[in-house]
Amino acid sequence: MHKSVVSTSVLFALSALLGSASAASLPEAQTLLDQGNWQAAANAAAGLKTAEGYALAAKSYTLGADLLPEAQKRSQLERAQSLAQQAVAADANNANAHFELARADGRLAQFSGILRSLGLAGDVKRELDTTIRLNPKLAGAYVALGLWNAELTSKGFIATRATGADRAQIAPNFEKAIALEPNTPVHKMEYANALLLQKNKAAAVAQLEKMVALPANTFWEKRDLATSKARLASLK
Numbered sequence: 001m002h003k004s005v006v007s008t009s010v011l012f013a014l015s016a017l018l019g020s021a022s023a024a025s026l027p028e029a030q031t032l033l034d035q036g037n038w039q040a041a042a043n044a045a046a047g048l049k050t051a052e053g054y055a056l057a058a059k060s061y062t063l064g065a066d067l068l069p070e071a072q073k074r075s076q077l078e079r080a081q082s083l084a085q086q087a088v089a090a091d092a093n094n095a096n097a098h099f100e101l102a103r104a105d106g107r108l109a110q111f112s113g114i115l116r117s118l119g120l121a122g123d124v125k126r127e128l129d130t131t132i133r134l135n136p137k138l139a140g141a142y143v144a145l146g147l148w149n150a151e152l153t154s155k156g157f158i159a160t161r162a163t164g165a166d167r168a169q170i171a172p173n174f175e176k177a178i179a180l181e182p183n184t185p186v187h188k189m190e191y192a193n194a195l196l197l198q199k200n201k202a203a204a205v206a207q208l209e210k211m212v213a214l215p216a217n218t219f220w221e222k223r224d225l226a227t228s229k230a231r232l233a234s235l236k
Helices: 002-020 026-034 038-046 051-065 070-090 095-109 114-134 139-154 157-163 167-180 185-197 201-212 219-235
Strands: none
Touching (some): 026 038, 026 051, 051 095, 095 114, 095 139, 114 139, 114 157, 139 157, 139 167, 139 185, 167 185, 185 219, 201 219
């Protein structure tokens, strides 16, 4: 009987250890990312081997790229792109997977030549259109579309003609995103960035003033808040 009790205790202890070593849940990975621990978040999320997990891992790498030296950003974003592609392969009907692929492609375009950049711009638009078809309430997709139109139309006739970007689509996309998530600070910050690309300083200042009035809860929101306060001060 004593031997049986000891064996049961050992098995229980091993079970507990194995359980603690198992992959984190998606909410746990999201919490790590919200805290700024993007590497741990990426590892935990990718370890789930699901479309949502790969998408969150891609997001982690994309956000983390902003914290790295310039020379390291491209390889980081290529990793984000690869993870997003894995997410799409795991579930082609997952809106977040397509959105993260669009986000990674868009960031990579900043490190590419003009022809490659325009090709990636087309990829971004396709992925964003797919995202919205799959989830019309994903606010970030409208923010990305607004920025897509703002950035390309700011580059002039060739970029606009080659991609179909339209200045008239900037405001409606941002307004849609803000209507869906009025208290998400980054939407207003990105709207201000788009307005500055269009040389509309007064409207950009108005968006930044709204943005800095909102609470910043996550590591990334606090970082955006500091950036926006500095930007606002420089514009006044």
